[in-house]
Amino acid sequence: MSAARLLLHRRSSSCLQSQSRLFSASSPLLAGLVSAYVVSPAPPLAGFSLPASLPSSSSRLSLSPATAAAGASRRTLSGRPHAAQRRWTAEASAPETAAATAHAAEEGGQSEERREEWRRRRRGPEGLGGRRLFSSCVSADFEDRRRPERLCSASSEGDGESNARSSAAGDGASGAQRPFRWSLLPVGAVLGVALGASPTAEDRAPPSRWLPRLGFASPALARCCGIVGYLGDKEAEPVLMEGLELLQNRGYDSCGITSISAAGELVTTKFASKGSTCDSIDILRREGKLRHAGNCVGIAHTRWATHGGKTDENAHPHHDWKDRISLVHNGTIDNYALLKKALIERGCTFRSETDTEVIANLIGWYLDQVAEDLGDASTEAPESSAASASERFAPAAGALALLDPSLGAEATLALSSASRTPSGESRPRRTLSFEEAVKRAVGELQGTWGLCIVHRDYPDRLILARNGSPLLVGSAGGQVFVASEPAALARHTNQYLMLKDGEIAVVTAQGVGQLEATRPVHRIAQEEKIEVSPEPFPHxxxxxxxxxxxxxxxxxxxxxxxxxxxxxxxxxxxxxxxxxxxxxxxxxxxxxxxxxxxxxxxxxxxxxxxxxxxxxxxxxxxxxxxxxxxxxxxxxxxxxxxxxxxxxxxxxxxxxxxxxxxxxxxxxxxxxxxxxxxxxxxxxxxxxxxxxxxxxxxxxxxxxxxxxxxxxxxxxxxxxxxxxxxxxxxxxxxxxxxxTLNCRAVCRELAAGLKDAKTLFVLGRGFGYPVALEGALKIKEVAYLHAEGFPAGALKHGPFALIDEAERTPVILLIFADQHAASLLNAAQQVKARGARLICITDEPDIVRDVADAVLVVPSNGPLTALLACIPLQLLAYELAVAKGLNPDKPRGLAKTVTVM
Missing domain, CATH: 3.40.50.10490 (Glucose-6-phosphate isomerase like protein; domain 1)
Known part of the structure; x- marks a missing residue:
């Protein structure tokens, strides 16, 4: 087998290797089966297979040119190369890849069009910011992996009998069958037991070393509520509280603040709302002011529960288990459960049920790792057999054993000779910096995130990371402001920078580094600065x-x-x-x-x-x-x-x-x-x-x-x-x-009589039907009254059964002077005959005066008359909420922007 095919085969088999490790300890025989299958030699590549374990080369950006240079020679703790190294590897292996493609074309009769298709699929679909997004993978990557026969059948068209046989008996997307070697079964079983029982490898390996990588990316755009950050020479707590109040319209059930004291300690105050109210910001304002007095750097967050219940412990910010860092997070982490299990096995403790605390502990775990232990590791597979690989990486005194998924075999990475003195004594070894630990941890995550992180030993900086959740940075007068939407910045600055997906930025009082020189400046519209209170209105x-x-x-x-x-x-x-x-x-x-x-x-x-x-x-x-x-x-x-x-x-x-x-x-x-x-x-x-x-x-x-x-x-x-x-x-x-707004007084009177109703119907037809649906939605959202919108003609197909004469079920009918007036009037007479309380919204009150219990009149405006009917429905929903003693601005369980699944 040529070097190029060996490299591609071992890369594509690394995914199976990593999955076999998951159950090696509990099922040695099953691990042996997988190991025997993986190490069996593969025939030449057929079709246009996509190596399953090749990562995207543009998924993350380095902190700085210096960090990028350092990261080019290192691997993440999951064994994946950093972006700079992946780009270098892709360029270096391009000739070999081309040679492998040409060889496959000779043996299988591939056409030039199929080779181009192979290259396209090898690159994979690209999403926003260079990351693979859920949408791209649904149609291309996800379908190809879940239905490999599509690739095989597509590749066999016109290829003759050879490729047809390969398509029929193919293995995965490659269309090539790896023969099972029964002779390797005992060896694989023994190897599985050894891997599962190796405490050294388990303790030293990174949390995601053993985790399987999903074949498709998770939704790459999500956000939960609000983030605020401040760094400057003034007290942070008033700025953070003001930002939380401006962001509370997103919906929240808990909130919190972390600041760094003059003594270098993290001070965190966080509360969950009690019952069905949204009072956690009020509690935080009362309880947290004195605790954060005098602290000039801090982060804050309003949370909408996604992982874990509405409790004080689950509220943000979250610390690592050693209380060195604190962070706030918008988004969801898809692989948090696997990371959490791996971190617990390595001695990390957890205080909450959230996915966010996993990020904090993952960064904390990296902060304890020795930089040299995570140093150089070649991504190139050796041209000879696995035996020569073990000779090349022969164990040495003080060496660290790691599994390199790209090699498909156990490799030993010798520590640098600089870690020992000439006399053989151990030298102090450098642990990862704050910035490098964040970068490594972010490299392990799958999902979406907007992160704002502080470290008690670095009170002069904030670290931000974004993937799918907006993060904005503004500065004014030597102060830096961070927020998840412009409204929280509007009272401090009229311009801001926006992080791109995949970026990690270090923010200091001097600015945000190279972002200021390369990023367009966004300006906040003047009207966004005005709205701070609903006065003179109560809500x-x-x-x-x-x-x-x-x-x-x-x-x-x-x-x-x-x-x-x-x-x-x-x-x-x-x-x-x-x-x-x-x-x-x-x-x-x-x-x-x-x-x-x-x-x-x-x-x-x-x-x-x-x-x-x-x-x-x-x-x-x-x-x-x-x-x-x-x-x-x-x-x-x-x-x-x-x-x-x-x-x-x-x-x-x-x-x-x-x-x-x-x-x-x-x-x-x-x-x-x-x-x-x-x-x-x-x-x-x-x-x-x-x-x-x-x-x-x-x-x-x-x-x-x-x-x-x-x-x-x-x-x-x-x-x-x-x-x-x-x-x-x-x-x-x-x-x-x-x-139309003049109908508010009538809506208030109607609300007084409807507040005890158990259910309500809104009927419309034509342009009135979507307005009926919207009106019913507003009544449900604001007044907590079960309301349903229906086409007027659908009553006899089921809804009639819900009209209770004893309860006088209220029905709101949208009837206008158009082609649907006759059928709507017929519906009005039918619901009235069944004892319903009928409320009509119309531009012609005379046509319903004999059947309606109440009439709300709107002006006649042609095809947009029905749109005007939404105003009395909105006012009715508001007055119902007020009559029932509810807060119409903050309905329970709802958020302004639904940005999580």
């Missing part, structure tokens, strides 16, 4: 409901998005990509929750104007590859925050399909805004209340503009009169929204 929810006329005006850019005298829509982001967007014939609209219902309204508008051959709105959390149209397809992504995990995942799936994408988001510079080709900003302003109100109406307004833009840019408009009617309705929308 943010009602304040934001009453801000809808202004938000709708901003959605139209105060008329700037409509050309004067022409009544044509001007959307700069779409105009710049006009040719590509107009080629879309089949549009898929993706959103979650409120954004989904806004998308459903937009779907109806686009169908009404005949903008596309096919358009439909789907829940982004349920989308998969088969949902996308096959030809002339495009994707419109809706998200208020621009960070919703399920919507981001849908965007990644669209990337896999190579579809045209554009987005409608509210947060400027958010993730979706950066991932899509173009889009339209809502300009609705920041929402603080968890339940979205003004964002829904702004989304529908912007979708109306987009529908009109597509209709007006068609070669021949199908319904020009409808487009004109829509444009007129858009012009009137802000004024009519202000008129």
């Amino acid at each position: 943010w929810t009602v304040k934001e409901v009453f801000e809808q006329p202004q938000a709708l005006a901003r959605a139209m850019n105060y008329g700037g998005r409509i050309a004067p005298y022409q009544n044509r829509v001007k959307l700069g982001g779409l105009d710049q990509n006009r040719q590509a967007l107009l080629a879309i014939k089949n549009l898929l609209i993706c959103g979650c929750g409120t954004s989904l219902y806004a998308g459903m309204y937009g779907e109806l508008l686009m169908q009404w104007l005949k903008c596309f051959d096919q358009v439909r709105a789907v829940d982004a959390s349920e989308i998969d590859l088969y949902h996308f149209p096959k030809a002339d397809a495009g994707v419109l992504l809706l998200s208020q925050s621009g960070e919703t995990l399920d919507t981001v995942r849908a965007c990644q799936l669209a990337d896999v399909q190579g579809l045209k994408k554009f987005s409608v988001v509210n947060q400027v510079g958010s993730l979706l805004a950066r991932m899509t080709n173009c889009g339209v900003y809502l300009n609705a302003g920041r929402e603080v209340a968890v339940a979205s109100t003004k964002a829904f109406s702004s989304q529908v307004a912007v979708l109306s503009l987009i529908a009109a833009w597509f209709a007006q840019n068609q070669c021949v408009q199908t319904f020009p009169d409808r487009c004109t009617a829509l444009m007129d309705a858009i012009h009137r929308l802000p004024v009519y929204a202000g008129m």
